[in-house]
Amino acid sequence: MKYFEVDPSLSEFKTLSIQTTYKCQQHCANCYLGEMLNNNLIPDVDLVRFAKAIRALPHRHDIRFIGAEPTMNPDLIELIKITRECGHRPSLLTNGLKLRRESYAQSLKDAGLKLLGISMNGGLDNDVYLDFDNGKYAPSKMTALDNIFKVNMLPHINVILDPTNLHIVEPLIEYIVETALKHNRKFSPITFPVMIRLKSIGKMGYYKDSYTYSLDELKEIVMDMHGESIKFINMIDGHKEQRSLMYSFPTKAGTMLGKITDWSVDDEGVPDAGSTRRGILTDNYKVAPFFEYYKKTQDEL
Numbered sequence: 001m002k003y004f005e006v007d008p009s010l011s012e013f014k015t016l017s018i019q020t021t022y023k024c025q026q027h028c029a030n031c032y033l034g035e036m037l038n039n040n041l042i043p044d045v046d047l048v049r050f051a052k053a054i055r056a057l058p059h060r061h062d063i064r065f066i067g068a069e070p071t072m073n074p075d076l077i078e079l080i081k082i083t084r085e086c087g088h089r090p091s092l093l094t095n096g097l098k099l100r101r102e103s104y105a106q107s108l109k110d111a112g113l114k115l116l117g118i119s120m121n122g123g124l125d126n127d128v129y130l131d132f133d134n135g136k137y138a139p140s141k142m143t144a145l146d147n148i149f150k151v152n153m154l155p156h157i158n159v160i161l162d163p164t165n166l167h168i169v170e171p172l173i174e175y176i177v178e179t180a181l182k183h184n185r186k187f188s189p190i191t192f193p194v195m196i197r198l199k200s201i202g203k204m205g206y207y208k209d210s211y212t213y214s215l216d217e218l219k220e221i222v223m224d225m226h227g228e229s230i231k232f233i234n235m236i237d238g239h240k241e242q243r244s245l246m247y248s249f250p251t252k253a254g255t256m257l258g259k260i261t262d263w264s265v266d267d268e269g270v271p272d273a274g275s276t277r278r279g280i281l282t283d284n285y286k287v288a289p290f291f292e293y294y295k296k297t298q299d300e301l
Helices: 047-055 076-085 102-111 126-133 138-150 166-182 215-226 290-300
Strands: 015-019 062-066 089-094 115-119 154-161 195-200 244-251 254-261 278-281 287-289
Touching (some): 062 076, 076 089, 076 102, 102 138, 126 138, 138 154, 138 166, 154 166, 166 215, 278 290
Parallel strands (some): 015 062, 089 115, 115 154, 154 195, 195 254
Antiparallel strands (some): 244 254, 278 287
């Protein structure tokens, strides 16, 4: 495994993830943090050291706040504001539970957040959430998505796929479209690029002992839904991807984007090894490759 750490001033990554907290309200079957989840011995990210690190970055980065569950960090609003003040682009990966409150969704938007990814592994199906995320979360997720559109943030909807939940994807897309139309939001690949992200199970940390789809199998699933004329591209944010493909398809709310990702691990247990796009701010405030950092940390536990 090729692992390295560099000073933030030497970062060559496009996206820099911030391990905002190790706390989470959920106990999902799939979580690459594994034994690090809800580890109270690891503090939340420090505001001062965070600000110093991202001010040192040599170019504009996409700063992605992740967890466990980043909304569990009481300083998240301030972290987003600092990111904007430093000229970077903040985004958020969330389970969406705190966004059931419209006021909280609005506070994220007011702080400068425009884009967030929300996990909806069960779509509209409570039984699937119980299997994947150990809770019946469908109503909460649907309310959160409604609030995201209502306050005019841009959602990317994340679904981890295995053979047991394929049936949730098309009804979920229909719900996304109807919710957007209710709030008069129209999709556009340029101005409002709403995306459905379908991912296979990565067997790292905690994971559901199920089937991991290959990228070609994910392509077949998408073509079964939208037709064989779907065009896939592997150039994402200027980086040629080996494990991800993007595509688009028409809806009543405009052109929606899709992305498929194969998170299967290599012989060293790392998904997407050697990515030049994804970095992470480490717990000692250096910059390292994303999944390699978690693999190294878990091996040391």
